[in-house]
Amino acid sequence: MLPDQAIRILVANDPRLAPYTSIREKDLTSGHGGRFIVEGKVTVETLLRRGRFAVESLFLCETRLEPLADILTRVPSDVPVYVAPQDVMDAVAGFPMHRGVLACGVKGKTATDAALVLSQIARQSPLPSTLLMLSDLSNHDNVGACFRNAAAFGADAVLLDGQCCDPLYRKAIRVSSGSTLWLPFAHGGSGAEMMQAARDAGYTVWAMTPRADGAPLASLPVPDKLAILLGAEGPGLPDDLIASAVPVRIPMSAGFDSINVATAGAVALAHVFASRA
Missing domain, CATH: 3.40.1280.10 (SPOUT methyltransferase, trefoil knot domain)
Known part of the structure; x- marks a missing residue:
């Protein structure tokens, strides 16, 4: 069952997935534009349960919806949850996303002092x-x-x-x-x-x-x-x-x-x- 804010994605070039495209290259160049990417069930759950950063969106493989049902209840209602088949997710990320679980957070004003x-x-x-x-x-x-x-x-x-x-x-x-x-x-x-x-x-x-x-x-x-x-x-x-x-x-x-x-x-x-x- 899809969460209320779930949005199905069927093509890899959907502009709503821009923060998730070519993740490795963006990691190397700090190219997320004030965002950061969280990968895997444990860390995404931590982001939602006790993280101190705002959550911009989630991006999930469609096969992960049922195993993540409890976690998804913690997603704020205004945060989109993008859902795609495995091949589309792999194409967006630029490498096989075996975990099938990503989230995009916003750094905001991280402390430098x-x-x-x-x-x-x-x-x-x-x-x-x-x-x-x-x-x-x-x-x-x-x-x-x-x-x-x-x-x-x-x-x-x-x-x-x-x-x-x-x-x-x-x-x-x-x-x-x-x-x-x-x-x-x-x-x-x-x-x-x-x-x-x-x-x-x-x-x-x-x-x-x-x-x-x-x-x-x-x-x-x-x-x-x-x-x-x-x-x-x-x-x-x-x-x-x-x-x-x-x-x-x-x-x-x-x-x-x-x-x-x-x-x-x-x-x-x-x-x-x-x-x-």
């Missing part, structure tokens, strides 16, 4: 408080995984400098299990500006690094207001950011000094979460 997000956190969240800060992470999988870890271990917000990729990129949303849609974040500025905003708000910053002079993670008391800073795969954090924070390392077996950045974030966040339990 870390200090503004931190002031909102201060008003809404009692102590203790944890931030995850990301510097120069250009890999969408890593950014998405970092958000998922932050959500799992109770971080209040994620701050990203301007060199990081967009957390509302389709793949980042999917890898984050939809947490980029509801977890507060700010994206912009330099790593130094991001760190200064955290310090001005009273946070101690732990700079995660494999350097031998870093304090072992378990050796440090966990402050009430803590920001965990992660750098890019390979080069890690620059020296000036490490020097302006507390260098912290995760002890590892001899001859091996690094793990994936999202994994390092998960280890640090889990340690903090357990210490406060």
Whole structure:
């Protein structure tokens, strides 16, 4: 049974589907025009249930209507639900859409000012408080995984400098299990500006690094207001950011000094979460 606002689409060049056309190419060029695309049942459900962004439309394969019946009851009455056969959906997206579930969200005025997000956190969240800060992470999988870890271990917000990729990129949303849609974040500025905003708000910053002079993670008391800073795969954090924070390392077996950045974030966040339990 079709929802009341369902609109059947029979041709791939229907102009109402413009946000969904050639998704991969638009992802690479930020060509969605202030929109973002959400893919898959879990993330679309998150967008509808607890997302903080407006929903512009849904685009579904006709075979997905019955399995999504409960979710579709949450679609606002003024949001169109476009429904098409699988071959039409594949032609629009530009690749096989096996999940058959897409939604288009509107970014609106996403926060670029870390200090503004931190002031909102201060008003809404009692102590203790944890931030995850990301510097120069250009890999969408890593950014998405970092958000998922932050959500799992109770971080209040994620701050990203301007060199990081967009957390509302389709793949980042999917890898984050939809947490980029509801977890507060700010994206912009330099790593130094991001760190200064955290310090001005009273946070101690732990700079995660494999350097031998870093304090072992378990050796440090966990402050009430803590920001965990992660750098890019390979080069890690620059020296000036490490020097302006507390260098912290995760002890590892001899001859091996690094793990994936999202994994390092998960280890640090889990340690903090357990210490406060």
